[in-house]
Amino acid sequence: MEFWHYEAEQVLYARWYGNLTAIEVIKGAQQATALQSWLHCPLLLNxxxxxxxxxSEAMSWLEYEWLPRALKDGLRAVAYVFATDVSNQIVSTEFAKRVQPHLAIKLFYxxxxxxxxxxxxxLPRQRV
Structure with missing residues (x-):
């Protein structure tokens, strides 16, 4: 997993690689949340x-642990780019359904x- 910070756009870009398991997704989400909080990025490109x-075994953790913390730390929108793997797309769609009531999220190819x-x-107002 790699991260890039685009300060002018207030975006944290998270790029995932390889075959993902629930444990890897949880670790990556924890890293992204820590960076988001530190860098004050309200936008995430996942x-x-x-x-x-x-x-999919990470879904409950993402919904009940990651989401409240990410919202508290200022996350406002997620642009989510699908994997080409259909089973991954199904899980991603379920994730989007679960967080959409709380956060702007849109799926892309x-x-x-x-x-x-x-x-x-x-975007929120810049801190002075």
């Missing part, structure tokens, strides 16, 4: 297009489309 795997949507999201 790019799984180079990954595979069924990480390409990184450029995800960036375009993120750029149209309202």
């Amino acid at each position: 790019d799984k297009h180079q990954s595979t795997g069924d990480w 390409s990184v450029p489309a995800a960036w375009g949507w993120l750029r149209r999201q309202p």
Whole structure:
């Protein structure tokens, strides 16, 4: 997993690789949340297009542990890029359904489309 911070856009870009398990997804989400909190990024580009795997066992943790913390730390929108793996797409769709009542989230098949949507999201006022 790799992270990039785009300060001007207030985006944390998380790129996932390889076959993902629930444990790997939880560890990656913990890292992303720590970075988001430290960098004050309200926008997340979650790019799984180079990954595979069924990480559905992490779903409850993501919903009940990750989501409240991410919201508390200021996350406002997630652009989510699908993996090409169909089983991963099914889990990703379920994840989006669970968080959508609390957070703006949209699913994409390409990184450029995800960036375009993120750029149209309202940003909080900058801290002075």
